[in-house]
Amino acid sequence: xxxxxxxxxxxxxxxxxxxxxxxxxxxxxxxxxxxxxxxxxxxxxxxxxxxxxxxxxxxxxxxxxxxxxxxxxxxxxxxxxxxxxxxxxxxxxxxxxxxxxxxxxxxxxxxxxxxxxxxxxxxxxxxxxxxxxxxxxxxxxxxxxxxxxxxxxxxxxxxxxxxxxxxxxxxxxxxxxxxxxxxxxxxxxxxxxxxxxxxxxxxxxxxxxxxxxxxxxxxxxxxxxxxxxxxxxxxxxxxxxxxxxxxxxxxxxxxxxxxxxxxxxxxxxxxxxxxxxxxxxxxxxxxxxxxxxxxxxxxxxxxx
Numbered sequence: 001x002x003x004x005x006x007x008x009x010x011x012x013x014x015x016x017x018x019x020x021x022x023x024x025x026x027x028x029x030x031x032x033x034x035x036x037x038x039x040x041x042x043x044x045x046x047x048x049x050x051x052x053x054x055x056x057x058x059x060x061x062x063x064x065x066x067x068x069x070x071x072x073x074x075x076x077x078x079x080x081x082x083x084x085x086x087x088x089x090x091x092x093x094x095x096x097x098x099x100x101x102x103x104x105x106x107x108x109x110x111x112x113x114x115x116x117x118x119x120x121x122x123x124x125x126x127x128x129x130x131x132x133x134x135x136x137x138x139x140x141x142x143x144x145x146x147x148x149x150x151x152x153x154x155x156x157x158x159x160x161x162x163x164x165x166x167x168x169x170x171x172x173x174x175x176x177x178x179x180x181x182x183x184x185x186x187x188x189x190x191x192x193x194x195x196x197x198x199x200x201x202x203x204x205x206x207x208x209x210x211x212x213x214x215x216x217x218x219x220x221x222x223x224x225x226x227x228x229x230x231x232x233x234x235x236x237x238x239x240x241x242x243x244x245x246x247x248x249x250x251x252x253x254x255x256x257x258x259x260x261x262x263x264x265x266x267x268x269x270x271x272x273x274x275x276x277x278x279x280x281x282x283x284x285x286x287x288x289x290x291x292x293x294x295x296x297x298x299x300x301x302x303x304x
Contacts, residue, residue: 150253
């Protein structure tokens with residue numbers, strides 16, 4: 001009988017080769033599954049059972065997270081999902097297991113609270129980069145691109161400059177190497193054109209890192225950490241309290257569409273969500289009609 005380690009290796013190879021999962025995803029699954037096997041002392045597949053799953057989930061629930069708090073429910077679910085998907089793979093390949101994947105219950109995760117920037121703050125934020133320096137117009141193009149397209153930070157950083165931005169639409173490669181089309185607002189197109197016209201280098205990357213010199217040199221493709229820092233810098237400049245992240249601009253993009261009448265399936269496609277349930281997290285903050293319905297129809301028979 002093969003050991004659980006050999007089955008895990010086989011599954012990780014499958015994720016990498018057949019499912020074309022990113023190296024980061026494969027590494028995360030490796031960590032989740034190896035931690036499970038080590039925690040419960042699993043040697044072969046019969047050791048994946050209700051008792052070992054229960055013991056592992058207790059370990060996760062009591063595991064310290066950031067700042068000595070317990071591991072978040074959402075993080076705990078990643079480990080359990082990895083085990084379920086591993087078992088699904090085994091069942092699909094007619095490998096005998098002691099526990100069926102559907103017998104594993106996922107942790108109940110509280111609905112996320114989406115933080116939205118007020119429009120007056122948003123306009124100040126997007127207009128934060130001032131001046132005609134390469135850094136300023138690059139930053140302006142990044143902010144407008146994030147709000148216009150709802151791109152993930154990894155997608156933004158991987159963009160090539162050699163696309164027809166004047167068309168107002170570009171193709172991006174998202175999670176799982178899936179392609180999707182995103183659309184540029186007039187402001188985003190204008191900001192990108194101004195930025196590319198200013199570029200004097202031949203680097204293929206659309207957005208580049210710059211040295212801190214007065215006449216900055218191109219250091220290559222921009223990295224996510226740099227984008228996070230510049231977003232936070234302009235948020236503080238705009239007087240926005242709290243932490244603002246590139247992913248929050250993705251939230252802003254989605255809620256803006258829904259509040260202006262877009263249907264959720266279209267927003268799902270624009271965000272590149274594989275599952276509609278992921279997109280539905282935005283609906284509780286976007287139905288502007290409900291307040292008006294309540295105001296118009298609730299309690300109308302009461303004496304005023």
